[in-house]
Amino acid sequence: MTNISRLANFVADAARIVESGSGEAAIVAELSPKLKALVSVDDWLPAAYAVADGKAYQQHLLYADPLDRFSVVSFVWGPGQGTPIHDHRVWGLVGVLRGEEISVSYARSGDGSLEAGPAERLPQGSVGAVSPDIGDIHAISNGLPDRSSISIHVYGGNIGTIRRSIFDARTGSARDFISGYSNEAVPNLWLRRQAETA
């Protein structure tokens, strides 16, 4: 039995913060330490949402606000797995729950191509951010060659449903994609039936 109430409490905090009417910078500033606390203890993610796949990384939805104001997703990276270069169109926070990740940011250069910044290592317990304001284009990959890594991402929208872009670094050209999610069912964050019936 996992300690799912940690995730329930985080989702409640996120709902409160996102519904407060604060702007992006304030939301991200308030939510980052909550995500850091969530990924500092690895006892709450149910096994179904920690499963890697040999073919591609998995993005398991954990919770999405019905009014598309935020979503929480578990990304599971097998050895050697990573994303193409992509954007988000909304703010995003990345917290590393297990293992580690490598994040590379990209900036448009004069000739239209995308120039890679330095590879940033995100160790277990760390939190990074992306957004249209602070830099929205990156690629993420597993930082471990021999094991899965898992990161918990929070976005300022229902990320699996947003039409966004995948980029070719050399030409800078973009093509549309909508990521969807890997899972048919999300965790029940609240208590399961006790002895009692009614």
Place this chain on the structure above:
Amino acid sequence: MTNISRLANFVADAARIVESGSGEAAIVAELSPKLKALVSVDDWLPAAYAVADGKAYQQHLLYADPLDRFSVVSFVWGPGQGTPIHDHRVWGLVGVLRGEEISVSYARSGDGSLEAGPAERLPQGSVGAVSPDIGDIHAISNGLPDRSSISIHVYGGNIGTIRRSIFDARTGSARDFISGYSNEAVPNLWLRRQAETA
């Protein structure tokens, strides 16, 4: 593949209505026709949440607001199954998706016992209401002797987590209970991964 977007749209409507700041009567008046529309088409409930159990009726959480403002639950009644006499402490709407239900309301009489009102038949497609304001004590059972019935309930709180009462009709005495939920996972209301990955 079920048409899960019907449920996603209903949950979004419910979130909008519940967050509007209206009072209970206005919320219930606005939400009732949405629930009636939801239960008028039986093509959206995933099979996992339509499963009866030989021992007791099932209450499958479909969605709960992280701030406990509302919840949506699928109740599955096998032949002969029904609830004890119970209350809710919050408003509740009952919409019959499949089969039919019998609802009996109870009122406190002079000697402290609970007096049963007439048995009300809720056919497929109908919507009923309970609440502390309009009468909060009832018992529900399957109206069909030979098949399962399924009803979709919406409550003005996270019903599985609320401490409420089960009653003895003769003495009127109450005992505490918290119902919980039957399921470990709830439906992903949003799109599953397409061909594309990122």
